[in-house]
Amino acid sequence: MPIENIPESYLKDKKQTPDLFVYDFKMTNDVVKSKVNLGMNMFSFLQVGKKQVHFAGTTVAVNKDQSLLLKKGNWLWTELLDTETVYYCKLLFFSENILKTFIEKHSPNFLQTKEEVPYFIIRNDAYIIAYLNSLSTISASPPVFMDTLLAVKFEELMLYLLHKYGRKYEVYLHSLIIKERSPFKKILESKIHSNLKLGEIAFLCHMSLSTFKRHFVSEYNISPGKWLQDQRLNKAKSMLEEGILKPSDLYLDFGYNNLSNFSSAFKNKFGFSPSEIQT
Template structure:
């Protein structure tokens, strides 16, 4: 059981901090709200909402605190755990057409009771040892599968992404701040194959293309949409404002703040 200082709890492996979901996880929001975008669809979570975040999806999160707090319960279902569960409880997996990054779960008596059973732990009144942690994860998984049988097609699909059109994918997802290894994986390629095919399509390295593409989008947003640099740099995949300002000025000879002010 892992805690932060906001009365939240996390069962299972830690979630990646980058804009990529490496493992399925269950999320229950206690306090605050969250807006997410996966490049195709916007999602909003409010206190009391339950959802499943699906692995192998690119997602950006914006968290909004309530009374300076953002409290949640996160329970990860990593592949090792799921395969062990499947050995004990066999399920027949079928294809699924739903490609949403978040699947919202309706509250019922079992899920509500499960969350209530965790209250002593996320309130800091008790500690949960590692062995019991997996028991609680299994309990939740059985509840979810009982109430939503089609989730078996999500949880127990261990296929890796198939090879897809590289040019279409990158032009649609260049704003996500993930590693080249993640982009390669998402397009169904090894890193070396990804780099080779990328250069043949775009006539430059992936790293250089990503910077150029993000800067072009930034220029448009600053010049035509009158956005502020502070409002766009994170959404365009830049980790900090100073680096964004540096590379933007190097490329265009003007700082993004000055360009933004000149068009208001």
């Protein structure tokens, strides 16, 4: 699957990237785990549909009642139609320069957090709905006024969220300008119990699949496929022994396309099938 560079692919003038950019994203088909290189921090205001995103060390899912502020970097996006036939999301991209200007003006004292959360969930309240309507209105303005109007609207939004979410949001904004990348092992081990494929995990690690495999073997002295399978089967066994779930409830979550393949891999590792586990 090709990597999509956003917002570059949405810009009419590919040579220039504005400090602020609004784009109405619509689609009529489900997209599962598309690879996205997000070149700017971005508000994703979901209007119709469902969205799930994977970042280096975390996963988050939202519906049309929620929006996301996403950190720039490599993401896997799953975007699903809901009851409507069109998926619709209004995207607001902003540069690091304009973010720094806002922080210097409204939150100059450095705030640090040990948490590395690359997203912030926003509730789509009455203000957000009205704000999105206003963005749609100014999109019809003459181009000469757009930059000024968007700058005012961006500051308005940021001040509202700062007031609503307080220190939690303020700390998150500061985290967006810290130049850090999660270590290889932390990213990998956070995805052990997911159904992501090796190529998708490599993308989140900012590596090609071949580089990822070489790096993995040097770190763990075992192939990544075998290691991940063992880790996931151990977790599946533990969950089955708790007696809450059946094999048919969890094989998809551990990367298997069908119950038969899961049962065969499980029996090869432990010597008995998952259905034989007594609780």
